[in-house]
Amino acid sequence: MLKRFRTVIVDDEKKAREGLQTLLAQDPEIELIKTCKNGIEAIEFLKEEPCDLLLLDIQMPAVSGFDVLKSIRKPPFTIFITAYDEYALKAFEFHALDYLLKPFSNQRFFDAITRAKQLIRNDNTALSSQMDKLLKQLESNGEQSGIIHSNNIERLVIKASGKILLLDTKDIFWVEAHDYCIKIHLQDTHHLINGSLKGVLVKLPSNSFLRVHKSAIINTKQIASLEHLQNAEYMVTLNNNAQVKVSRSYKLPMDDFLGSL
Template sequence: MKKIRVLIIDDERAARSEIRRLLAGYPDIEIAGEAVNVDDALKMIQEQKPELLFLDIQMPEKSGFDLLESLEEVPLVIFTTAYDQYALKAFEVSALDYLVKPIREERFEKAIIQARQRLGKTDPTGQIFVKDRQQYHFIQWSSVHLIESMDNYARIFFGDKNVFLKSSLNQLEEKLNSTIFFRINRAQIINRQYIQTITTMDGRLKITISTGAQLEVSERQSAKFRQWAAGK
């Protein structure tokens, strides 16, 4: 049986010990480690590759949100905190669950069940965490239909929303799954899953995506796009 690798991140020893005690009753979960601050957690995530984080929100110097913003690939997250005022913000970012300390065993069990269900339906393209103004978002890459370059930012379109990520299009292009995403011109990357039609107009390739937006493939990228669209 493949175990779920978990990282516990909390600056309070008692809180970490309590989560460890609660996890002892779940043989399908393996504790990959514990971190007491954001910097330690970042190193451990890069080394241990956990699938699930139990993450305290308020910690010295940097918060749990700061940690998530610094990650290129974000595991599933269950927030843990003693402060109720963070609850709404946590759910706005679509965290897997939110546990208020002291954690009740029945609520903990519910969170574990949700984690098992979600990991059974893992998105192979992964997810990112973005802070845009005062809003926080977990974004599944599979839900992104278009990425546009905006000065020093990338504008990410998903569903009926869009957010700004401080990243160049070149940096994103290197990280994205090239079988799913393609850079059609200097300013835009599209997701194959949202292409509805491909037509030629005045010698140029035109793409219509599921939102109704019409996009143009640059002349330089046309030959590569045809091969990519054909799955070659």
């Protein structure tokens, strides 16, 4: 017998609800049992009728999506659907299965639904691994992410010291290779994460960040001064007084940057 997943939609925008209904109708395993136009309606329904999967808007009048989950004794598996990326970090705290940023493609939506169904079938291990999976998705490029877009992001999602952080890229002074990890330097602190300089560079705004050494990337908007060194090298001093050398191998990109000023 075909397993059907009892699903509820909660969104204060009629057009959004209708769009989700149309998409869900294409999946024979989904049984849409309710569409709610606000958080209050959702709370009242979910207290009486359990569901397997909840498609939940976050920013709604009076009662937010987070308030909805707080009000339910045993919240169902949830996919957040929102137009606001600033809620991504908080979504982790509620063990979201996924976080879709409007507008999203049909393929992105169905990928999320497929993953949700798999996790619901194996819910004994789902939540323990979902944070890492969602982080990888947030960090991926292009449409698959819905939040981070290569060369045009304002925030960088990282996992450091057991926490998931969203860093404003304008607050990043420089990034350095550190053993087999990378160290992201802010004004008064730093974060050590797994990864490579090449991998993080493609996730930073190309109009602000420049690789200046095999082991260093700088935020050009944080440059305070430059000093010519011997062997056609530069020493860059940043606004936090950190000094980073521009090697000869990366002198040309720096010259191009200076010529554009």
